[in-house]
Amino acid sequence: xxxxxxxxxxxxxxxxxxxxxxxxxxxxxxxxxxxxxxxxxxxxxxxxxxxxxxxxxxxxxxxxxxxxxxxxxxxxxxxxxxxxxxxxxxxxxxxxxxxxxxxxxxxxxxxxxxxxxxxxxxxxxxxxxxxxxxxxxxxxxxxxxxxxxxxxxxxxxxxxxxxxxxxxxxxxxxxxxxxxxxxxxxxxxxxxxxxxxxxxxxxxxxxxxxxxxxxxxxxxxxxxxxxxxxxxxxxxxxxxxxxxxxxxxxxxxxxxx
Numbered sequence: 001x002x003x004x005x006x007x008x009x010x011x012x013x014x015x016x017x018x019x020x021x022x023x024x025x026x027x028x029x030x031x032x033x034x035x036x037x038x039x040x041x042x043x044x045x046x047x048x049x050x051x052x053x054x055x056x057x058x059x060x061x062x063x064x065x066x067x068x069x070x071x072x073x074x075x076x077x078x079x080x081x082x083x084x085x086x087x088x089x090x091x092x093x094x095x096x097x098x099x100x101x102x103x104x105x106x107x108x109x110x111x112x113x114x115x116x117x118x119x120x121x122x123x124x125x126x127x128x129x130x131x132x133x134x135x136x137x138x139x140x141x142x143x144x145x146x147x148x149x150x151x152x153x154x155x156x157x158x159x160x161x162x163x164x165x166x167x168x169x170x171x172x173x174x175x176x177x178x179x180x181x182x183x184x185x186x187x188x189x190x191x192x193x194x195x196x197x198x199x200x201x202x203x204x205x206x207x208x209x210x211x212x213x214x215x216x217x218x219x220x221x222x223x224x225x226x227x228x229x230x231x232x233x234x235x236x237x238x239x240x241x242x243x244x245x246x247x248x249x250x251x252x253x254x255x256x257x
Contacts, residue, residue, distance in 0.1 A: 076092050117172065
C-alpha cells in the first residue's frame with residue numbers, strides 16, 4: 001500500500017490591541033502559507049502452515065511501514081493602521097519539519113500437541129523502530145535568514161524490542177469436559193532504545209528486561225456445576241487470586257477470596 005496525501009493551508013489572522021478605555025494601541029496581520037506533503041508505504045505478509053493435526057499450527061507475520069513527510073511554512077507579519085491599512089512588514093519567518101520513520105514488525109507463533117492431552121505454544125515478536133526528524137525555524141534579517149538555534153535541530157531515535165514466550169496447557173479428562181485443566185508459561189522481553197540530536201542537547205540510551213510469568217489451575221466437578229480456579233497473573237510478579245465459581249441454572253454466584 002502506498003499513500004501520498006498533500007495539504008496546503010493559507011491562514012490570515014488579524015490582531016488588534018486597545019487600552020481599557022478602548023484607545024487603539026496597535027494592530028497587525030499574520031499570514032501563513034503552509035505546504036504539507038506526506039508519503040507512506042506499507043507492505044505486509046502472512047504465512048500459515050497447515051498440518052494434519054488441526055491443533056498443530058505455525059503462523060508468521062511480517063510488516064514494514066515507511067513514512068516520509070515534509071511541511072514548509074512561510075509566515076509574514078505586517079503592521080496595520082487603526083483603519084486596517086497595511087503599513088510595513090514587521091517580521092518574516094519560515095519553518096520546516098521533515099520527519100521520516102521506519103517501523104518493522106515480525107512475529108511467529110507455533111503450537112504443538114503433546115501427549116494427547118497437552119498443548120505446547122511458543123512464539124517470538126520483534127519490533128524495530130527508527131525515527132528521523134529535521135526541524136528548523138528562521139527569521140529574515142537584512143535579506144538573510146537567521147536560524148533560531150533554540151528551535152532548530154535534527155533528532156534521531158532507534159528502538160529494538162524482542163519478546164519470546166512459551167506456554168504449556170494440559171488437561172485431565174475429555175477435551176470437552178475435563179476434570180482438571182492447567183497451564184503455565186512465561187514471556188521474556190528485552191528492549192533497547194537510544195536517541196540524540198546533532199548538537200547533543202538530547203542524548204540518551206536505555207535498555208530494559210522484563211519477565212512475565214503466568215499460570216492457572218482449574219478443577220471441574222463431575223456434575224459440572226462447580227469450578228475451582230487458581231491463577232497466577234502475568235504482571236511481572238507472582239500474585240495468587242483464588243476464584244471459586246458456583247454456577248446455578250438460574251443465577252450465577254461468584255465468590256472471590
